[in-house]
Amino acid sequence: MIQASSFKIIFFGGFKGFSEIYLDALKSADFEIVTRAEDADLGVIAYFGKIIPKAVLELPKNGFLNAHPSLLPRWRGPSPVQSAILAGDKTTGVTIHIATEKPDAGPILVQKEIVIEPDDTCLNLTGKLALEGATLLIPTIEKWLSGEIAPKEQDDSRATYTKLLTKKDGEIDWSKPADHIEKMVRAYDPWPGAYTKMKNGRILKIKKAEIISGILKPLIVQPEGKKEMSWEAFLRGHKDAIEITSRLR
Numbered sequence: 001m002i003q004a005s006s007f008k009i010i011f012f013g014g015f016k017g018f019s020e021i022y023l024d025a026l027k028s029a030d031f032e033i034v035t036r037a038e039d040a041d042l043g044v045i046a047y048f049g050k051i052i053p054k055a056v057l058e059l060p061k062n063g064f065l066n067a068h069p070s071l072l073p074r075w076r077g078p079s080p081v082q083s084a085i086l087a088g089d090k091t092t093g094v095t096i097h098i099a100t101e102k103p104d105a106g107p108i109l110v111q112k113e114i115v116i117e118p119d120d121t122c123l124n125l126t127g128k129l130a131l132e133g134a135t136l137l138i139p140t141i142e143k144w145l146s147g148e149i150a151p152k153e154q155d156d157s158r159a160t161y162t163k164l165l166t167k168k169d170g171e172i173d174w175s176k177p178a179d180h181i182e183k184m185v186r187a188y189d190p191w192p193g194a195y196t197k198m199k200n201g202r203i204l205k206i207k208k209a210e211i212i213s214g215i216l217k218p219l220i221v222q223p224e225g226k227k228e229m230s231w232e233a234f235l236r237g238h239k240d241a242i243e244i245t246s247r248l249r
Contacts, residue, residue: 002145004030009141010040010060015047018130022046022067025134031141042141045099046133049078054101062145064099067137069129071095071111073154076104077162081122081129085187086180091115092125094133096140098151105159107151110140121189167192172206178216185209198223198238 009031013019026033026044034040037056043064045052057064070080072095077083084092093113100106112132116125143149170192172181184194185206195205207228208220218231223238 002142004142005032007041007145008032008034008039010034010037010043012043012045012048012052012064014049015126018126019047021130021134022137025137029138029141042145043099044137044141046130051103052099057099057101065096065109065137065141065144066099066104066106067133068095068097068104069093069126069133071113072097072104072108073156073159075162076159078164079162081126082165082187083160083162084116085120085122085125086183088179088183089116092129094129094136096133096136097154105154105156107153109144109149109151110136112136119186121186123190165192170194172196178211178214181206181216182209182211204234 009026011023011026011033013023022044023033023046037043037059040060042062043057043060045064045066047069052064068076068080069092070076070084071091071093075083075092081092091113093111095108095111097104097108098106114128114132120128140149165188170184170188172184172194174181174196181194185208188194189207193205193207195203198204203224205222205224206218206220207222209216209218211217218234220228221231221234222228223234
């Protein structure tokens with residue numbers, strides 16, 4: 001077993017609140033965190049959101065490991081959690097793999113599968129995955145640095161890809177089935193949010209919804225510029241919602 005305090009790690013993270021879970025795990029394991037890649041024995045990436053040049057990836061003596069919130073090669077790219085929910089996947093997971101110049105395509109060291117619950121949103125599912133990933137990270141690093149783990153190449157023929165989301169992705173297309181829109185509500189929480197436009201041109205975000213007899217029923221909504229409220233409270237105060245309610249029946 002390696003002596004963690006004798007190994008230097010550079011950490012690249014970006015998704016506030018979730019990348020810190022990985023960083024805290026590294027610190028708790030007593031790894032020394034450094035700020036220059038050339039000084040590191042190993043690099044770790046979690047929710048960084050940017051492509052790291054090959055020249056940088058090659059600086060640490062043992063390369064970089066990336067913690068990706070999907071079961072690679074499914075859902076490579078920047079929005080794997082949203083894509084899994086929107087696709088109706090029953091499971092997802094965390095993959096810790098060797099980072100390469102091609103994003104999310106490097107050899108796999110370890111994976112952990114978790115069930116996607118019917119009420120999971122992107123926000124809470126990302127939290128679950130970060131906790132699972134951080135738990136996997138330390139023993140995986142120890143085995144990798146000790147030469148006790150054999151990387152497994154990904155099957156590129158099975159790869160699926162995600163895109164960088166924009167605000168427009170959250171706009172509801174009412175020609176889509178109700179179950180698709182309900183998945184949008186969960187997949188796009190907290191950003192870009194699933195939203196529609198009211199008759200007055202203002203945005204209405206649907207924060208929580210359910211399907212009843214094949215019909216979408218909003219539970220919590222947020223009118224533009226206002227706080228979240230129940231659907232019933234919204235209807236009481238917004239006569240301009242007639243067009244919205246007709247879409248939901």
